[in-house]
Structures are given as C-alpha cells and as structure tokens.
Amino acid sequence: MKRTGFALAILLTGIFVFSCDSMKNKSNQSAETDKKSRWYTEAQVQTGKTVFLKNCAVCHGKKAQGTNKSLAHGSKPPPLNGTAHAYHHSLSELKRSINMGGLSESGKMPKFKDLLKEDEKLAAIAYFQSFWSDAVYRKWQKMSRMK
Numbered sequence: 001m002k003r004t005g006f007a008l009a010i011l012l013t014g015i016f017v018f019s020c021d022s023m024k025n026k027s028n029q030s031a032e033t034d035k036k037s038r039w040y041t042e043a044q045v046q047t048g049k050t051v052f053l054k055n056c057a058v059c060h061g062k063k064a065q066g067t068n069k070s071l072a073h074g075s076k077p078p079p080l081n082g083t084a085h086a087y088h089h090s091l092s093e094l095k096r097s098i099n100m101g102g103l104s105e106s107g108k109m110p111k112f113k114d115l116l117k118e119d120e121k122l123a124a125i126a127y128f129q130s131f132w133s134d135a136v137y138r139k140w141q142k143m144s145r146m147k
Helices: 002-036 042-055 091-100 118-129 134-146
Strands: none
Touching (some): 042 118, 091 118
C-alpha cells in the first residue's frame, strides 16, 4: 500500500510539473506571436533606433522614456514608450505629429516633415512602439480601429 501511494505521489508530481511547463511554453509562444504580429519588422526597429537616437532622444530619452528636464520653453516632452498617451494616437496621427511637430497643439516639437524620409518616420515609430507591452500595443490597435 505504501508503494502504491508513493508511486501515485510521484506520478501526480510529474503530471503537475509537465502541465506547468506546458502552460509556460504556451504563454511564451503567445508573447512571441504578439510581437511578430506587429505592423513593423525588426529591421525597421533597428533603423528606427538610429533615427530616434539622432533626432528624438535629446527630448524624448534614448529609450523613449521621456525626460525629467524642462526644455527652454518650460514643457517636458512626453514618454513615447507606452507609459503615457502616445498609444492613444493612430499611426497616421503619430506621423502627423512627426511631420508637423507640436506647435499646432501648444507644444514645441519641431517639424520633421522635410528632415526625415517617410520610411525613417515609420522606423522611428517602430522603434518607440517596440518598447510597448503587448497589452498597450493591443489597446493601440483597438483605439486605432475605432478612429
């Protein structure tokens, strides 16, 4: 009887461990699938990093985290890494902000319309969106569909 109970305990432990490991793998696969289903490619993110660091990081931070420093005009550039309101804007609205700057919305961001090529603008957006969690990215997708 003791052997049967011991064998049963080992069997149940093995099933539990296997089940937990299987659930963990499914969760990891889901996260990978979420990242792969985004509109941009890894190459765009890498190009975007270069563009962002050269043109945007001075105000928005190297990892799009925003900065605590006030600029000469007194405002603080917002984070673009998914911790603030950037995900409320569709892709076309994000491109418009890059093209037209923030002056029309009482901000001080300069216009990049003639300074960056279209693919560079998209790459910069891909770069900062790559910091967004899957939950934030899904919210952005949902909000973008509603506009």
